[in-house]
Amino acid sequence: xxxxxxxxxxxxxxxxxxxxxxxxxxxxxxxxxxxxxxxxxxxxxxxxxxxxxxxxxxxxxxxxxxxxxxxxxxxxxxxxxxxxxxxxxxxxxxxxxxxxxxxxxxxxxxxxxxxxxxxxxxxxxxxxxxxxxxxxxxxxxxxxxxxxxxxxxxxxxxxxxxxxxxxxxxxxxxxxxxxxxxxxxxxxxxxxxxxxxxxxxxxxxxxxxxxxxxxxxxxxxxxxxxxxxxxxxxxxxxxxxxxxxxxxxxxxxxxxxxxxxxxxxxxxxxxxxxxxxxxxxxxxxxxxxxxxxxxxxxxxxxxxxxxxxxxxxxxxxxxxxxxxxxxxxxxxxxxxxxxxxxxxxxxxxxxxxxxxxxxxxxxxxxxxxxxxxxxxxxxxxxxxxxxxxxxxxxxxxxxxxxxxxxxxxxxxxxxxxxxxxxxxxxxxx
Ligand code: AMP
Ligand code: GLY
Numbered sequence: 476x477x478x479x480x481x482x483x484x485x486x487x488x489x490x491x492x493x494x495x496x497x498x499x500x501x502x503x504x505x506x507x508x509x510x511x512x513x514x515x516x517x518x519x520x521x522x523x524x525x526x527x528x529x530x531x532x533x534x535x536x537x538x539x540x541x542x543x544x545x546x547x548x549x550x551x552x553x554x555x556x557x558x559x560x561x562x563x564x565x566x567x568x569x570x571x572x573x574x575x576x577x578x579x580x581x582x583x584x585x586x587x588x589x590x591x592x593x594x595x596x597x598x599x600x601x602x603x604x605x606x607x608x609x610x611x612x613x614x615x616x617x618x619x620x621x622x623x624x625x626x627x628x629x630x631x632x633x634x635x636x637x638x639x640x641x642x643x644x645x646x647x648x649x650x651x652x653x654x655x656x657x658x659x660x661x662x663x664x665x666x667x668x669x670x671x672x673x674x675x676x677x678x679x680x681x682x683x684x685x686x687x688x689x690x691x692x693x694x695x696x697x698x699x700x701x702x703x704x705x706x707x708x709x710x711x712x713x714x715x716x717x718x719x720x721x722x723x724x725x726x727x728x729x730x731x732x733x734x735x736x737x738x739x740x741x742x743x744x745x746x747x748x749x750x751x752x753x754x755x756x757x758x759x760x761x762x763x764x765x766x767x768x769x770x771x772x773x774x775x776x777x778x779x780x781x782x783x784x785x786x787x788x789x790x791x792x793x794x795x796x797x798x799x800x801x802x803x804x805x806x807x808x809x810x811x812x813x814x815x816x817x818x819x820x821x822x823x824x825x826x827x828x829x830x831x832x833x834x835x836x837x838x839x840x841x842x843x844x845x846x847x848x849x850x851x852x853x854x855x856x857x858x859x860x861x862x863x864x865x866x867x868x869x870x871x872x873x874x875x876x877x878x879x880x881x882x883x884x885x886x887x888x889x890x891x892x893x894x895x896x897x898x899x900x901x902x903x904x
Contacts, residue, residue, distance in 0.1 A: 482544025511842025832883025
């Protein structure tokens, strides 16, 4: 089968790496891909939201399965577009419908969905510019800190945790009246602050059945000790010790089952991955957010732990036959360290040649923002550049493998966090 994968990050390199290992894959195309996917698949220069060009490519190359990595094409309705065209309507696509993708595209929509379906989440109210006075008055009655969230997609920057009432009120005005996040903040969700420890849970669903993939912990901020600016994620660890059997049972019963049942009951077509950002608050799960795709860098730690055929999983999702699939998970540990360009997540320089360390089957290398210069040298082309995943029978061994390979990888101004997994290691002692 010929497969088309959309995206260009470390998540997509990990998907590609897993897809080409399957006997069901004859040719993999990645649009637009990166220097890593170019080594194992064919990169094609298609825009991920250029739906007509994608449809033409699918027909020309006789694609039998389409896998959508990032949220943007999903929120813009790629699945609905391909289904509405008679020539592409029958081709399985991994990714939810536009309505399903609204679970990530609108925080207000996702909060209302959780409320209707009794999924535990923080208390909240939503306000628009017309309701600014009510919003300011609502803030006065809340305890601090308080969380303000732009309703729409804001490139991971739309969440503000405010420590004082003045700060919260000023930010609410900026968001609603001065469009601090553009149209994304034309509505703002004001939400109770939850204390606890965060966890990423991944669910594959065909809209009726589901499989829970390995969980992961993400390291979101740029600085050690989780300090400084938020990023797309600087590292990940899987499995996560505090996500024990009892906690994961609660996640399944209280969060996953009502979510999937809610999608079906509300006729929200959803064949794809659902990434549930959770807070473990005194042993109870609360949903912080839904994302309608896999996480990055979590995917680079989660996929290496899947032992069963990955294309069969993708087909199970896309064809609505997930109940037939037997998911096999490896007990080994996977720890991912993300190497970024110096200056990320703010401005950074591109085009530096990268020297890679020796290959090691215990330390997988996934590319993100990489390309080749005119001399053919590997260079950094983005802020997030490489993700290196160490494997091992225990957490320390996996971390050692990851960091050994990271230390042998160089380019000018490269940066990574040295403390990935350290907090979890302490929990073992
Ligand atoms: P989100 O964009 O919804 O993932 O939010 C970004 C980050 O803000 C989350 O990963 C959490 O660390 C934090 N956050 C969001 N909502 C809350 C909340 N209600 N309580 C505490 N922290 C939160
Ligand atoms: N690592 C968080 C995300 O993918 O959104």
